[in-house]
Amino acid sequence: MFEVAVLSLFITMVLVLFRLIAGPTLYDRVLAVNTFGTCTVLFIGASGFLFERPEFLDIALIYALINFVGTLAILKFFRYRALGDQPNIKDNRENAQ
Amino acid sequence: MSIFDIVISGLSWISIVSGSIFLIIGATGIIRFPDFWSRLHAAAIVDSAGAGLLLFGMALQAGLTFVTVKLVLIGVFLLITGPTATHAVANAAFVSGSRPLGDKSGKPVVPADVIDPPLPPEMPTNLSEDLTSKT
Amino acid sequence: MxxxxxxxxxxxxxxxxxxxxxxxxxxxxxxxxxxxxxxxxxxxGIFKRTVGTPRQSVVKFTTYLGWLAIEIAKSNWAVSKVILARSLSLQQSLFNVPTSQQSDLGKVLFANSITLTPGTITVETEDGSFLTHALTDDAADMDALAEMDSRVTAIEHQDGDA
The missing domain is CATH 1.10.287 (Helix Hairpins)
Structure with a gap:
């Protein structure tokens, strides 16, 4: 049955990849990357069961963490053009108008 | 193989196969929907139904072991971070001025009192400007 | 400490x-x-400021999670039907959902619950209301959202000051 899961995850990831390439906006792409990451987590877990190597689940756990932080980092970078600490972020946004 | 094992393995079959179906439905929605705002909801299907059912099915297969603990941890983590990431993407798009498509009747989608913050309506092109340099 | x-x-x-x-x-x-x-x-300095302590009762929280799982299943089914329908009929809308939670934790729980149910997504959080995006008119059901709101608030007020 894990063959079913891995196969459908693969199809899902290919479809999401199409959306990632097609865009058209930045936010479509970020959304696609995030969904792709969720699918990757599930894919690693399911293939761990398929190949009977339960250690894969640790990798899936780490990947889930990195995926979340990565999505937020991309969004933060594109909103503020910086990843560091910016105490006057709100002022920047108001002054930019 | 006792009755109990058969029931458990049947349940995990059902949950993994239906989770797979929901994954493909969600991916179809991501491809098919016309704009960013509707695609968010298709992605939410992948995040909630797909991930939840697949992890549940795997946990049933694994039984009460360390593996299940890790699966539950992954599940809890996805449950907390999934909506947060979706909200972050939606909020970033909203702040940058993206608005949902209206329906055919031409009814305005956004009520007049919620257009806040009023930012320029262009999409990512205006993000290429350096916001911090204007201060 | x-x-x-x-x-x-x-x-x-x-x-x-x-x-x-x-x-x-x-x-x-x-x-x-x-x-x-x-x-x-x-x-x-994470523990210097109190963001809202998890004083919610475990039993009530578990009941809420069960109720939320059923809601998620229902709305998953509804959104799946929208995706698989032969002609797409979307009635997207943005609207304000009033919130009655006091603590930040309660607000987080409510906003995450809205986003977790496919069909509705929290876009912006303000004091006293969440700006929410709905995929269809069915999903933009104010009564269901008000029920979710009152359930989250009920967990919160278990111990008085949450």
Missing amino acids: VRLLAMGLGLFALWLLLSGLFKPLLIGLGVLSCAITMAIAHRM
């Missing part, structure tokens, strides 16, 4: 649970990384 130590113990328990190995070197590494995490958390 007590909460910092409790966090350290919890982290170490998580380390043991995830590694499953009890060699001195690995346990030493675990203690070291827990200590580093506690030092960083202390430096960030």
